[in-house]
Amino acid sequence: EELVAEYRDHTPRSAAVFQHASTVMPGGETRSVTYYPPYPIVLSEGHGAHLLDVDGTEYLDLVNNYTSLIHGNAYRPAVQAATAMLTQGAVFASPHERQLDLAELLTARLPAVEQVRFTNSGTEASLLAARLAQRATGRTTILLFDGAYHGSTAPLLADDPNVVTVPYNDLEATGQALTQRNIAAVFAEPFLGAGGVIPGTPEFLQGIADQAREFGALFVLDEVQSLRNSFSGEQGLLDLRPDITVLGKVIGGGMPIGAIGGREDLMSLTAATTKGHIAHSGTFNGHLTAAAAGAVTLRHLDEATIAGLNLKAARLADDIRRVAAHAGIDVQATRAGSILNVHFTATAPVNAEQARAVSSPLLGALHLALLREGIYTTPRGMINLSTALDADDLSRVTAAYSRAFQRLADP
Ligand code: PLP
Numbered sequence: 163e164e165l166v167a168e169y170r171d172h173t174p175r176s177a178a179v180f181q182h183a184s185t186v187m188p189g190g191e192t193r194s195v196t197y198y199p200p201y202p203i204v205l206s207e208g209h210g211a212h213l214l215d216v217d218g219t220e221y222l223d224l225v226n227n228y229t230s231l232i233h234g235n236a237y238r239p240a241v242q243a244a245t246a247m248l249t250q251g252a253v254f255a256s257p258h259e260r261q262l263d264l265a266e267l268l269t270a271r272l273p274a275v276e277q278v279r280f281t282n283s284g285t286e287a288s289l290l291a292a293r294l295a296q297r298a299t300g301r302t303t304i305l306l307f308d309g310a311y312h313g314s315t316a317p318l319l320a321d322d323p324n325v326v327t328v329p330y331n332d333l334e335a336t337g338q339a340l341t342q343r344n345i346a347a348v349f350a351e352p353f354l355g356a357g358g359v360i361p362g363t364p365e366f367l368q369g370i371a372d373q374a375r376e377f378g379a380l381f382v383l384d385e386v387q388s389l390r391n392s393f394s395g396e397q398g399l400l401d402l403r404p405d406i407t408v409l410g411k412v413i414g415g416g417m418p419i420g421a422i423g424g425r426e427d428l429m430s431l432t433a434a435t436t437k438g439h440i441a442h443s444g445t446f447n448g449h450l451t452a453a454a455a456g457a458v459t460l461r462h463l464d465e466a467t468i469a470g471l472n473l474k475a476a477r478l479a480d481d482i483r484r485v486a487a488h489a490g491i492d493v494q495a496t497r498a499g500s501i502l503n504v505h506f507t508a509t510a511p512v513n514a515e516q517a518r519a520v521s522s523p524l525l526g527a528l529h530l531a532l533l534r535e536g537i538y539t540t541p542r543g544m545i546n547l548s549t550a551l552d553a554d555d556l557s558r559v560t561a562a563y564s565r566a567f568q569r570l571a572d573p
Contacts, residue, residue, distance in 0.1 A: 165530040165569075166200055172534070175216040176204040194314070195228070195356075198529065198541040208235025210550035213538050221538035222555055224545035229355075229501055230411035232390050232463055232471075234550025239462065240415035240455035247450040260453040267460050268413065268423060271394050272385070274403045275423030279432050280448035284386040284410030285313025287420035288349070290432070290442055291406045292317050294422070295347035295380040297431055297440055305339055305348045305379070309357025309514020312349055312384055312408065330354050330513045331362060333369040340377040347406075348374040348381055352388040352396035352498070358517035359496045359503035359544060360510075364400050371402050380428075386410040386420075390546075391472065391499020393465045412463070415455030418446075467549060468499070474556060475500040475547050481560040489567035491524075504528065504543035524570055531569050535562035 170177065180201040184190035191197050207214040211234050213221040223235060233240070247260065265278040281287045292304050304317065307330040312318040320327045326343055328335040339345065348370055354360040374381040383404035385395045390412045392399050397407065405428055410420040423429070432440050479495035479502050486493035492508040505511060507520035529541045537559060539545050551559075 165527055165534070168534060169530050170200065172219065173201075173203055173215070173217055177201055179204045179216055195540075198526065203533065203538075210234040210236070211548060211552075211555055219536070221533070221536050222551070222558060223548070224537060224539050224559065226546055226548045227416070228411075228540075229387050229390060229546045230414070231416050231548055232412045233415075233459060234548040235416075237416065237459065237550075239458045240417075243454035243458045244415070244417060244451040247454045250450075252451050253446055253449050258448070258450055258453070260450045260457070261448040264413065264453045264457045264460075267457055268409065268421070271460070272389075272397060272407055272423060273394060273401075274383075274397050274405075274425070275407050276426045277429040278409075278421050278423045279429065279442065280453070281420040281422075282418050282444060282446050282449065283313070283420045284384075284408060285315055285318070285420065286444070287386075287408045287410055287422050288312035288318050288382075288384065289315060290440075291349075291382050291408050291422050292347065293440055293442075294406060294428065294431055295382060298380060298428055299346045299378060301344045301346035301379070303343050303345045305336070305343075305345045307350060307354065307357075307514075309354045309360070309517065310349065310351055310384075311354075311356035312351075312386075318349075329515060330357065330360060331366045332513065333366055333373070336370050337373050340373055340379065345374075345377065345379040348379055349384060350382070351384045351386075353501075354514055354517075355387045355498075355501070355544075356542075357514040358505065358511055358542075359498055359501050360512060360514070360517060361496070361498050367396070367400055367402060371404065374405075380405040382406045382408060384408040387501065388498065389413065390463070391468065391501070393463075393468055412459060413456045414452040415457075415459035417449065417452035417455045419449070419452040419456060462549075471500040471547050471549060474551075475502060478502065478547070478556060478559065482563050485560060485564035486567045488564065489571040491567050491571055493567070501544065501546040503545075527570055528566055531566035532562055535566060537562045 180190045204216045213223045316322045371381045381404045388396045406424040479497045482495045494505045494510040496503045506522040506524045511517040525543045
C-alpha cells in the first residue's frame with residue numbers, strides 16, 4: 163500500500179495520460195502484458211540503457227521491449243540503417259536485396275534454416291509455421307507446452323480446440339499425447355519465456371525432437387527469444403534439427419518482424435512458384451527498415467558479445483539470490499542466457515505449474531519497489547540485459563534489488 167501511494171506520488175503525468183488513453187483505447191493500452199496496477203508508467207524516450215517517462219524520471223532498462231532490444235534503445239547503427247531505408251522507400255511490392263541480406267545472415271547462423279520467409283511479428287510467424295505443419299502432415303492438432311508463448315491468437319493458445327497442452331520438461335506426457343492424437347506439430351520454446359524463464363533440459367529438447375519425428379509430426383522450435391542467447395540459436399548449442407524454426411524480436415533490430423525458417427523441401431510449400439502453394443502475403447512482410455536494422459544488429463551480435471552478456475546475466479542471477487538471502491527472503495533467479503526471472507521460492511520451478519504455484523504478490527511489490535529505485539523491470543519478474551548496460555549500471559541494479567528486498571522484508 164505504501165509502495166502504491168509512493169508510486170502515485172511520483173507518476174502524476176503517467177496517471178493523466180493513462181486515464182486519457184482509457185477513453186479511446188480499451189484499458190488504456192494496446193499490449194495486455196504492459197498493464198499493471200494501479201496504472202503503468204508512460205514512457206517517452208529510450209537511449210541505450212536509459213528510459214525516460216512523461217514525469218521526467220529516468221530508469222535503467224531491464225525490459226528491452228521484452229527482449230527484442232539486444233543493443234539497447236535507439237541503437238545508433240540500427241537507427242541509421244533503418245533511416246537510410248526510410249529515405250529510399252520503406253517497403254515495395256517486390257522482393258528486395260535487404261531481405262536477401264537478412265535471410266543469408268540467418269541461414270549462415272542457424273544450422274536447420276536453409277530458407278527464410280518473413281512476417282511482421284513472431285505471432286504471425288508461429289501461425290504460418292502451424293499452417294505449414296498442417297499442410298505438410300495433413301493433420302490439424304498442434305501440441306503446445308503448458309506456459310509456452312508463441313503469440314496471442316487462437317491457434318497458438320491452450321484453449322483452442324486444435325491444441326493439446328502437456329507439461330514442459332515432461333517427455334513421458336509428450337510421448338503419450340503423440341500416441342493419442344494425430345499431431346501435426348510439436349511447438350517448443352528452448353525455455354519457457356513468458357512461463358517464467360524455465361530452461362528445457364537438453365534431454366527433454368532432444369527427446370521431443372525425436373518423438374515428433376517418430377510419430378510423423380513436425381518439430382517446430384520457437385527461437386524468437388533464444389536467438390539472443392547463442393550465435394546459432396539453441397539448435398546450434400544442442401545440435402537440434404527442427405523442421406521449422408520460428409524467429410522474431412532481435413532479428414528486426416527493434417523494428418517489427420518475424421520469420422520462419424527450415425528445410426528447403428518444407429519451405430517450398432510457401433513458394434509462389436510451387437503448384438498449390440500456401441498463399442502467404444502481408445503488405446508489410448519483410449519491411450526494409452526491419453530487415454536493415456536487423457542485419458546490422460545481428461552483425462554486431464557475435465559469439466564473444468553473446469558470451470559476455472550471458473556471463474553478466476549469470477553473475478546478476480547470483481547477486482540477486484545473494485542479496486535476497488541477506489534480506490531473509492528465499493529467491494531463485496532462473497536464467498536462460500541473458501534473460502532472468504525472479505521467483506519467490508527456495509527451489510527453482512521446472513514447469514509452468516510450479517511457477518504459478520510459487521507466484522506471489524511479492525512480485526508486484528518488487529516491481530514497484532524497483533521502479534522507485536529507477537530500475538525498469540516487468541511485473542512478472544522477468545528481466546534481460548542489453549549490451550548498452552555497463553559495469554556501473556549492473557552494480558546499481560544489484561544495489562537496487564538489495565534495497566528493494568529489504569523493503570519487502572521489513573515494510
Ligand atoms: N514466441 C516467443 C517465444 C515469444 O517470446 C514471443 C513474444 O513475446 C512470440 C513468439 C510472439 O512474437 P511477437 O510478439 O513478435 O508477435
